[in-house]
Amino acid sequence: MIRVLLVDDHTMIRKGLRVLLEGNADIKIVGESHDGNDAVIKTKQLAPDVVLMDLSMPNGLDGFSASKEIRKQNPAVKIVVLTMHDEEIFVQQAIAVGAHGYILKNSHGELLYQAIHEVYQGKHFYRTSVSQEMIRQWMKSDAKVMPSILTxxxxxxxxxxxxxxxxxxxxxxxxxxxxxxxxxxxxxxxxxxxxxxxxxxxxxxxxxxxxxxx
Structure with missing residues (x-):
């Protein structure tokens, strides 16, 4: 049984995901979170195997910050980013914070199920418009941070x-x-x-x- 925590600031999306995933006998939804702060707390309390993480949540921590903190506190937890953002910068940052998977909200339900299983088994599962070759390069990259003139x-x-x-x-x-x-x-x-x-x-x-x- 794969224990899953749902994180999204929209109640209807969380409920839809719950209905979709609970149709699979080997997946158990252990909880829901409406923002990143709550996701960090509930991950510690509920010990899910996989966290489905939205990115743009207006209150508290965004999905990237929450993922980074969860990975820091609970290295064994797998994170799958579930978002509408398909731009390179979002995929690149998901890799940077240690997310194991990345899929789009308009994906078919079977792809979400596959993503959960793949990351649970210790694999990476990224399905975006960014090429798999580029994603592999980013996962190996240790590019330096450029100096900034901004405050x-x-x-x-x-x-x-x-x-x-x-x-x-x-x-x-x-x-x-x-x-x-x-x-x-x-x-x-x-x-x-x-x-x-x-x-x-x-x-x-x-x-x-x-x-x-x-």
């Missing part, structure tokens, strides 16, 4: 932007005004001499901003 607050805002948070979400999370967030974003773009979100994402990849904890 810690600016780095934090870049991290949240790349994670998909809106200006309003960032303002609420950091207890600052939306106008302050906008000013920070303008300063960041000027400092880095970039003018698009794509360039900002590439900068964040090189500097491994998604690994930062604030």
């Amino acid at each position: 810690d607050r600016e780095k934090e805002i870049v991290r949240l932007i790349v994670l998909g948070y809106t200006n309003k979400d960032i303002a609420e999370k950091l207890s600052i005004s939306v106008k302050t967030v906008e000013n920070h974003k303008t300063n960041i773009m000027q400092k880095l001499s970039i003018d698009s979100k794509h360039e900002l994402i590439q900068y964040a990849i090189k500097n491994k901003y998604l690994e930062l904890a604030f």
